[in-house]
Amino acid sequence: MALSLLGAGIAPAHAQNSVQDMLSGAAMSLGALDRGALIAFALFVGVIAFATTTAIVHVRYRMGASRREAATLSEIARLEAQIEEGRALLLAEPQIIVVWRDPGADPEIIGNTAAFTGVVAPSRLLAFGAWLAPSSAREADEAVDRLRRRGVALSLSLVTHDGRHVEAEGRPVGSAVVLRLREVTGVRGDLARLIEAHRRLEADSAALRTLLEALPAPAWVRGSDGRLAWGNAAYVHAVEARDVADAGTRALSLLDAPTRQAAGKAQETGHAFSQRLPVVVAGKRRMLDVLEVAVGGSSAGIALDATETEAVRAELAAVIGAHRRTLDHLSTAVAIFDRDRRLAFHNAAYARLFELDPAFLDDRPTDGAVLDRLRAARRLPEQADFRAWREELHEAYRAIEPREHWWHLPGGRTLRVVTAPNPEGGVTYLADEVTERLALESRYNALTRIRSETLDALAEAVAVFHSDGRLDLFNSAFLDLWRLQPMALKERPHIDAVVALCRPLGADPQLWTTLRAAVTTIEDRRPSNFRMERTDGTILDGSTQPLPDGGTLVTFRNVTDTVHVERVLVERNEALVAADHLKSTFVSHVSYELRSPLTTIIGFAQLLDDSGIGGLNEKQRAYVSHITESSAALLAIINDILDLATIDAGAMTLDLAEVDARAVMEGAAEGVRDRLAEGGVKLAIQAPQGPGDFRADAKRVRQILYNLLSNAVGFAPTGSTVTLAAERLNGTMLFRVRDEGPGISPELGTRVFDRFESHTNGSRHRGVGLGLSIVRSLMALHGGTVAIEPAPGGGTLVTCRFPLDGGGQ
Numbered sequence: 001m002a003l004s005l006l007g008a009g010i011a012p013a014h015a016q017n018s019v020q021d022m023l024s025g026a027a028m029s030l031g032a033l034d035r036g037a038l039i040a041f042a043l044f045v046g047v048i049a050f051a052t053t054t055a056i057v058h059v060r061y062r063m064g065a066s067r068r069e070a071a072t073l074s075e076i077a078r079l080e081a082q083i084e085e086g087r088a089l090l091l092a093e094p095q096i097i098v099v100w101r102d103p104g105a106d107p108e109i110i111g112n113t114a115a116f117t118g119v120v121a122p123s124r125l126l127a128f129g130a131w132l133a134p135s136s137a138r139e140a141d142e143a144v145d146r147l148r149r150r151g152v153a154l155s156l157s158l159v160t161h162d163g164r165h166v167e168a169e170g171r172p173v174g175s176a177v178v179l180r181l182r183e184v185t186g187v188r189g190d191l192a193r194l195i196e197a198h199r200r201l202e203a204d205s206a207a208l209r210t211l212l213e214a215l216p217a218p219a220w221v222r223g224s225d226g227r228l229a230w231g232n233a234a235y236v237h238a239v240e241a242r243d244v245a246d247a248g249t250r251a252l253s254l255l256d257a258p259t260r261q262a263a264g265k266a267q268e269t270g271h272a273f274s275q276r277l278p279v280v281v282a283g284k285r286r287m288l289d290v291l292e293v294a295v296g297g298s299s300a301g302i303a304l305d306a307t308e309t310e311a312v313r314a315e316l317a318a319v320i321g322a323h324r325r326t327l328d329h330l331s332t333a334v335a336i337f338d339r340d341r342r343l344a345f346h347n348a349a350y351a352r353l354f355e356l357d358p359a360f361l362d363d364r365p366t367d368g369a370v371l372d373r374l375r376a377a378r379r380l381p382e383q384a385d386f387r388a389w390r391e392e393l394h395e396a397y398r399a400i401e402p403r404e405h406w407w408h409l410p411g412g413r414t415l416r417v418v419t420a421p422n423p424e425g426g427v428t429y430l431a432d433e434v435t436e437r438l439a440l441e442s443r444y445n446a447l448t449r450i451r452s453e454t455l456d457a458l459a460e461a462v463a464v465f466h467s468d469g470r471l472d473l474f475n476s477a478f479l480d481l482w483r484l485q486p487m488a489l490k491e492r493p494h495i496d497a498v499v500a501l502c503r504p505l506g507a508d509p510q511l512w513t514t515l516r517a518a519v520t521t522i523e524d525r526r527p528s529n530f531r532m533e534r535t536d537g538t539i540l541d542g543s544t545q546p547l548p549d550g551g552t553l554v555t556f557r558n559v560t561d562t563v564h565v566e567r568v569l570v571e572r573n574e575a576l577v578a579a580d581h582l583k584s585t586f587v588s589h590v591s592y593e594l595r596s597p598l599t600t601i602i603g604f605a606q607l608l609d610d611s612g613i614g615g616l617n618e619k620q621r622a623y624v625s626h627i628t629e630s631s632a633a634l635l636a637i638i639n640d641i642l643d644l645a646t647i648d649a650g651a652m653t654l655d656l657a658e659v660d661a662r663a664v665m666e667g668a669a670e671g672v673r674d675r676l677a678e679g680g681v682k683l684a685i686q687a688p689q690g691p692g693d694f695r696a697d698a699k700r701v702r703q704i705l706y707n708l709l710s711n712a713v714g715f716a717p718t719g720s721t722v723t724l725a726a727e728r729l730n731g732t733m734l735f736r737v738r739d740e741g742p743g744i745s746p747e748l749g750t751r752v753f754d755r756f757e758s759h760t761n762g763s764r765h766r767g768v769g770l771g772l773s774i775v776r777s778l779m780a781l782h783g784g785t786v787a788i789e790p791a792p793g794g795g796t797l798v799t800c801r802f803p804l805d806g807g808g809q
Contacts (some may be wrong), residue, residue: 043290095182096125098344100148101175111181112325122534132166133159140168155183217304218281218288226260228253238281238303254279254303255290263301267294332432339425341367341397353415353431354379367394367427381407385742393419396427414438451734460557467550469495469520481556495519505534517549518544519552532556540639598638602631640770647777654697654781656806659692660735661726664698668705669724672713680718683709686725694733695806707771708737708798715741715796732784733802740795744788752788775800 067314109125109259126144128137136158144152147170156168170179212219218235222228228248238254241247253260255277263273272293279288292301324345325333333350337343351358354374365373371390374380383389396403396419407415418430453474455462463484464473471492479486482502489498499512506512511532512664518528525546532540532564539560545553605627608616616624644654665685676683703726712722720740727734744752753776772788779786784802791797 095180098126098179098181100177100179103148111389128158131160133161136160136166143168144170144179147172147179151177154179191675215302217302219302220254220300221295222301226264229298238279240282254281257334261292263292263299265289267292267299270294273301276310279303281305292667313535332430333430335370335429336422337367337426337429339397341394341426343367343370344426350429350431378410381409396421419643460555463554464547465495465499465519465552465554471495471498472551478556481558505536505538506532508532515542515544515554519554525552531559598631599632602628605631637770640774643774644770644777647781652781654700654806656695656697657662658693659696659698659701660693661735664701665705665724665726665735667702668709671702671706672709675710675713679713679716680714681713682721684721684723686723688727691726691733693804694728694780694804696733696802700781701802704775704778704800705735705737707775708735708800711771712737712739712741712796712798715739717741728804731804733804735800735802737798738791738795740791743790743794744796759804 021242096109099108099110101108107126128140132140136156139156140158143152143156146152147154149542151172153171154168158166158168160166164183164185164406167182167184168179169178169182172178181463205534213232216234218238219232220228221230222233228244231244231247235244235254236247239247239252241250241252246252253687255263259275259277262275266273272291274289274291276287276289278285279290280286281288281733286302286305287307289306290301290303292299302700324347327345328349330347331349333353334347335343336345342362343361343366346361350356351361355377356370356373363488368390371380371393375386381389393405399419399421402420405419407417407418409415412435413433414435416432416434420428420430422428452473452475455473456477458475458477461478461480462473462475463471463478471489471494474489478484479489482505483500488501493501495516499516503509503512511530514528514530518525527543527545529541529543532542534540538558541557541559543555545555547553605624609621609624609628643652651715665687669683669685675681709722714721716739723736723738723741725734725736725738753772776786777799779802782799782802783806786798786800788796788798
């Protein structure tokens, strides 16, 4: 029954209850049975009970095994479902898992490699250079190598060739190594970029903070409560605090309370506070440009030092004022119109040039109004279409470059007007009256043509070089002299080129070097003269003359004939000089040779005239007296010749001493007293109040006066008077000798001091013509002068001037 129950598939609990019911029914029927039957029945019941119990245990074991198998299968199914779900999730995202279980074996690759890497085959997945950018490929190769060799975890952000972003993570897992590659181009890529941007923003914020910290200008941040939250080093220095904390603790602020309140009000209305304020910075008052803006619930500010800007502004205003005053003193008319074409400035020359009313100009009229008034006053050029002319003039307001205009006004006046556009808008008019300048230019051009024609008419070769050494002007004589073609000098060549053209005819290289230096030198510019002998025998006299404009005038003159004549004259002059020297030598030698015997003759004649050696009759005494006088006259002539020879040789010296003018006059008068008596002539000495002393050679002064008196006595008629006068005048001692003779003609006045010049002029004077020549030579030795002229009222007047200090020698 149990088997049938099991075979029927009855549940174990239900079967157990049925067996118990059956046993109970069997026990109730045992009482009617006998003992043997009872024993048999008992055995039967025991067997049935054992079988039932065994069946129950077996059934229970089978049921437990079935339950365990079912649980195992269920767990396997669950795990397989989870694996499928994980695989589905793994394949749902663009990612790949690479697992290395054995270092020597190929890795296991899980994921859709084709969708992830495009055309790259799965076997080339780990060839990163095939699908990653070069820098990312190198970084991935190095990190994977470290992961597989040393187990170093990696986390990389990579970029493919086509710009996609890939996240790589790898770590060891047990004995295996796992690498995950995940594409984050989409939202995750944006997140990565946001993270990267955040990093850059943090870096920029740090750099900005570092920059603000290094700024020399104070910068600060205030919290919502108005207290200092941050400040840079310049702010801390400005408020004289140790650090930001100290400034916040002591409530030190760069701005005063009214300024902070004004900044707060501006920020409440949504505006930034910006103002230039005087602020005390580190104990010094400075001008700062303060800017404070609201940032969320806080505020940030910065203060830029504008002290120098203010100083520059004030200086600029002063400079502009000075420029305006300077423009007022210019002769050029200046008028500045602003971008609205209204007069902004004009100088006094502008009002004078156009004769405009100052009140009209002070009202800042427009450019058109000024032109209309000038047109009405006929101070503008006459135009057939004035409107078109004005529009063309006003093109300056839209122009970039200045333009020049020439206004020919009625009445013959000409103005040069320049319209210069201003950078900030508007136009500046500059006007000059050039009527006189144009006339001067016309005259200058005419003079230039005259100069060129004059140069061409000169016989001298003329060339003018500019300060840079280039040829400026030349005449036709220059071309002819150096045998040049006009085309060779058409381009105004340099002096080097001109020298190269002229060198074949002038062979002296040193002379050309000197000429080039005279043209090109900047310092020590001096005129120079030179002579050149050309290879063709032509002799040229040249000169260089520096010009005021830095140029140089070079002239050449053909002096070949003149030089030849000069050489002949020089040779003749040398012959004459030699003859004159021979004559002087002959005269001096002959005079010396004559002087010795003449002295002997005079001595013996005087001895014969002496009564001590014996008496002479009257006739003999007359002969001896005549011999003595003739010998004395001859000796005087010989002495004069010797004196002249000594002076010519430069051997005569003066014995200078203080000379009494009166005494020397009397000494000279004593020497001519016999001649005065012989000619019946009187001598008058005039020295009022005593002329005094002067420094001279007394012997030579007496000789000078003696010769002058002898000459005057010889020309004076009988019964006349010769006057000798002396006086001090303007630092000189004057001696005058006057006679009352026939006088001297002007043509003789220049020759009477020459040697051997003797003119009797109808008088009894006789002589060889050496007296006045000696006078002139001795006066020259004293540094004085002698002059001869007709005397007022007739006669001749000779004047000698001696320096008082004996300045001559």
